[in-house]
Amino acid sequence: MKFIHTSDWHLGRSLCNHPLLDDQAHILQQIADYAKQHQADALVIAGDVYDRAVPPAAAVRLLNDFLNRMHSLAIPVVIIPGNHDSADRLGFAATPLNASGVHIIADYEQMLQPVVVSTQAGPLYFHGIPYTDPVQVRVYAGEPIDSYEQAHRYLLERIARNTEAPGVHVLISHCFLAGSQESESERPLAVGGADQVPAALFDGFAYVALGHLHGPQAVRQGRIRYSGSPLKYSFSEEKHNKGVLLVDFDQNGVAAATALPLHPLHDVRSIEGRLDELLLAAQTDAHSEDYLLVRLTDDHAILDPMGKLRAVYPNVLQMEKPQLYRDEAQPLMSAARLRRDEFSLFSDFFEQVSGQPMTPAQRTAMQDVVSQVLKREA
Template sequence: MRFIHTADWHLGKLFGQRHMTEDQAYVLEELLALCADLRPDALVIAGDVYDRAIPPPEAVELFNTILTKLSERGISVLFIAGNHDSAVRLDFGAQLLRSSGIYLAGVVRAAEPPVILSDEFGDVYFSLLPYGDPPHVREAFTLDEPPSFDGALAVQIAAAREQIPSSARSVAVAHAFVIGGQSSESENALSVGGSDQVHAENFAAYNYTALGHLHAPQRAGADHIRYSGSLLKYSFDEAHQKKGIELIELDAVGHASHTFYPLAPRHDVRIVKGTIAEIMSDGFDPLAHDDYICVELLDTDAVLAAHEKLRKIYPNLFTITRPNINVNRLSSTERTYERGKSDLHLFSDFFTEVTASEMTEAERGELIRVIDLMEQEVRAE
């Protein structure tokens, strides 16, 4: 069995006030070309198909186009809802799509049947485990108490394993934050305060686990439990990452091998470091100047009209950071927030600045509760 593992497409993404749909369409054409070369039996998308619960029309149209082309080529497509997706909206047409070889799981259900695909060695059972926060898992499984994130995942997996013969080859498709994973700025926290993390041991019974949520390609506790990473770089702390897909091959006994295939974007995401004089000198940067750029300006003094000067060199300049200068010496137009801070940290900093005191544990707990409720409301839209 040969299948492609991908995740976190985030169709409709807005990055630096720029809609990424054209960039996503460009790289998805590369993915289709890879499918023609690699001839997989299936393509698996481990959640976050869209970037928000109500995606823009052009994002929906792009996904429809890709699904249609994959189906026409006889490639089965399996995908689940991630924390950015609207589970109910993504679930639309699930039964009808199965006849075209497209299998999806948006809403958490207590008895979600596995998808069974076959090769020359027999059947392979795919457990589609859509993102389910504790309240939704509690409701779906009629639990007395809300579980932890780890407990919620364990409940989903236990129900899924009951429908798989013990000797069968099996694959899990899930959207979760496995303990020890490398996170990125562009990922929305599943919860506040670290309670969203789950144990890799939950997936021990599967021959391979295709994960989504973390944007860096990486193993998650074992070589057969992996994140494919996101389709594109969606923040500047991902500039060093290689984006692509994993080709997974399951042999007759269920051993999973993986091969990473990179995808080349239309515009790379890069950080350029130097003083204003260095950056403006001839031959300083040999790479494409129309990439999406963050300039880390190393001057210790204020630079007059820095944005205007740098935009002449980099037309897709997104932001400028100033690590070597005191923020009080900068004009308001030059100041930038520290990248990568969560809503909790940003509000805590604001609270301290306004009140000249740290938040109490009770205040922090109440803030965590409110942020979690807001995230749940967004996902329920």
């Protein structure tokens, strides 16, 4: 028995205000192809299907197309909402959808009944905890629950009543596992570490499919895993290896997870160097259409650097010039560095416009002009 574990699709998301729907459609096609290729018994989406509670219509159509593809392949899909999703909206028509193989565990009552998938090796039980915060669980339970750990403990105690049936039991949750590594693109659940849930709570399950953190990672000998997001949603993730997990169980019900790589339309990466060096390198860059963060190391003013970069790198999304704001003796932004004298600023401007430095005569003339203006202002 085997299934595909994925999470944090964030359909409808943008990167530096650049829409990513085409990139997401490209990735979802690969996920569907993997499910077909490996004849998966199910596909699990561990939360954050959408990027916001009210997703754009195009994102809803994209999910609809994907679920139609899974239905045509007769592969069940099990979904829980994440902190970016609206559980009520995502869970619309969840009961009638069950008959078509789409199982959305969107509230605490649905949580009590596992999704059972029949496989050649026996039943596979999926128990899902919809994303929740302590206040929601406190209201539902009528008990003094004040932390994410307490909330998870309470919900897991209720789920445990349905885990004694023979077969393989899998838990799906969207949370911050204590000790895990974050990235910049995740929305914090709470401040000061109050959102962390200890791994010990998840003992008793053959495998725990987690969502929320965008970097793939594992604990407890790989039994508890984050699949990570299928795309890079910030430049802090440029070193991530994005993919989905193919989770396979042996005859003893022990899980082994294999990372299946995903290949984006555009990679997300950063490049660094002087403007003239980067423009030259672009001529032989086979991936010039990647989404780029450019760090310019030039220490002088440059006329329209973004325009020049986008002429050769059309998807430059962010640009930084750290050297312009760094004093040699001060690693932080220096007010003295920012207040360069008028003549130096004009010299940089002149060279950018004309392509060559001022002649001695021009420099003398310009110094006279600047001096006269400053005297008049004084």
